[in-house]
Amino acid sequence: MKIRILLCSLAFALSAIPGLRADDGDTELQMKMQKMSENFRPLRNQLADATKNADSLAKVATIKENATAALKLTPIKIAAMPAADQPKALEGFKAELQKLITKLDDLTAALKAGKNDEATKIYADLGAIQKEGHTEYKASGKKK
């Protein structure tokens, strides 16, 4: 009986550590990224359309929420590095995410001001930051 309680506590404790794999095999960071992707992709075709601004703003807010949560997580690639190298790599990862978050704020401001042309330009900048982030911090080094 005691051992069962111990095992349950251990399982709970492990599941509470950020960055560890969730039940379906995805890391928490992968799940945040998937949410970002679901909201980022449709923006490509709707940012130019001012009638969709309310929906676009909601999507940008969801991307920002997930990017902000990702600041607390550790990519697989960094977790696999020697412990001594991890702090610097994590700093770089967070700085790249912060760059994304700042651009998302620019996008929100552009949409609120009805500047849809500017919004489409900012989308391209976000795509470039995504590529940089993936090249540097995704285990496979893939851009998408």
Ligand code: HEM
């Ligand atoms: C709008 C911007 C972005 C989108 C839409 C996006 C989307 C994605 C997607 C779809 C994945 C694959 C998830 C999976 O394997 O299921 C992923 C993984 C990943 N992305 Fe992003 N990403 C974005 C920006 C960034 C940035 C700026 C960084 C780095 C600062 C980054 C770092 C990573 C890492 C490290 C992984 C691998 C997950 C892991 O190691 O656990 N991403 N991203």
